[in-house]
Amino acid sequence: QKEVEQDPGPLSVPEGAIVSLNCTYSNSAFQYFMWYRQYSRKGPELLMYTYSSGNKEDGRFTAQVDKSSKYISLFIRDSQPSDSATYLCAMNGGSQGNLIFGKGTKLSVKP
Amino acid sequence: GAGVSQTPSNKVTEKGKYVELRCDPISGHTALYWYRQSLGQGPEFLIYFQGTGAADDSGLPNDRFFAVRPEGSVSTLKIQRTERGDSAVYLCASSHMNRGLNGELFFGEGSRLTVL
Numbered sequence: 001q002k003e004v005e006q007d008p009g010p011l012s013v014p015e016g017a018i019v020s021l022n023c024t025y026s027n028s029a030f031q032y033f034m035w036y037r038q039y040s041r042k043g044p045e046l047l048m049y050t051y052s053s054g055n056k057e058d059g060r061f062t063a064q065v066d067k068s069s070k071y072i073s074l075f076i077r078d079s080q081p082s083d084s085a086t087y088l089c090a091m092n093g094g095s096q097g098n099l100i101f102g103k104g105t106k107l108s109v110k111p
Numbered sequence: 112g113a114g115v116s117q118t119p120s121n122k123v124t125e126k127g128k129y130v131e132l133r134c135d136p137i138s139g140h141t142a143l144y145w146y147r148q149s150l151g152q153g154p155e156f157l158i159y160f161q162g163t164g165a166a167d168d169s170g171l172p173n174d175r176f177f178a179v180r181p182e183g184s185v186s187t188l189k190i191q192r193t194e195r196g197d198s199a200v201y202l203c204a205s206s207h208m209n210r211g212l213n214g215e216l217f218f219g220e221g222s223r224l225t226v227l
Contacts, residue, residue: 004153006153008151032212032213032214034213034214036214041220042220043115043202043204043218043219043220043221044154044202044218045217045218046214046215046216046217049213049214049215051213088153088154090153090214092211092212092213092214095167096142096159096161096166096167096209096211096212097142097144097156097159097167097204097206097211097212097216098156098159098167098169098170098211099154099156099211099214099216100156101153101154101155102153103151103152103153104152104153
């Protein structure tokens with residue numbers, strides 16, 4: 001079993017839909033949880049990070065962490081075609097910069 | 112430029128050859144990271160520099176891979192005796208000190224290496 005599991009999709013939704021992306025993990029030492037967005041042939045860019053359990057909201061994006069279930073989610077409200085990208089979850093157990101990434105979920109938002 | 116710069120953007124080489132990939136981080140960022148991303152996978156950690164020293168090289172797959180950052184700015188990833196399995200996108204990222212804990216890394220666009 002990999003440390004971080006993420007459904008690769010692809011996921012296709014109509015414009016305006018609510019998108020739910022998620023990851024599961026096995027290492028209870030993870031404390032920092034991140035979501036990155038990666039456009040085709042570009043480097044990943046950080047969307048949000050959360051420390052420990054709880055919710056965090058930033059505009060149309062909401063990140064949730066449930067440490068008891070080892071499950072994290074990213075919700076995108078009112079999805080736009082410009083949200084079409086691969087979304088990567090990542091986690092850190094306390095080592096500076098040694099992030100463990102999921103495989104990424106490829107999202108397509110159709111106009 | 113304002114972002115992390117990586118050169119070359121594309122490199123095609125033959126099996127057994129030596130390759131160097133260069134990373135120019137964001138000015139003022141003391142921490143620098145190398146990751147490798149294979150097709151259909153997430154990035155995989157290779158090495159982390161704080162200043163000139165490698166603080167964590169636990170991700171380097173074997174002794175064919177080596178990285179340096181002699182003046183605490185530009186870094187070079189060196190791969191000896193390349194193998195077809197080394198084909199991937201090599202991503203460089205930088206951050207302010209200690210911001211790597213919460214993932215505040217700024218990635219470059221990567222160097223796409225193809226080993227024939």
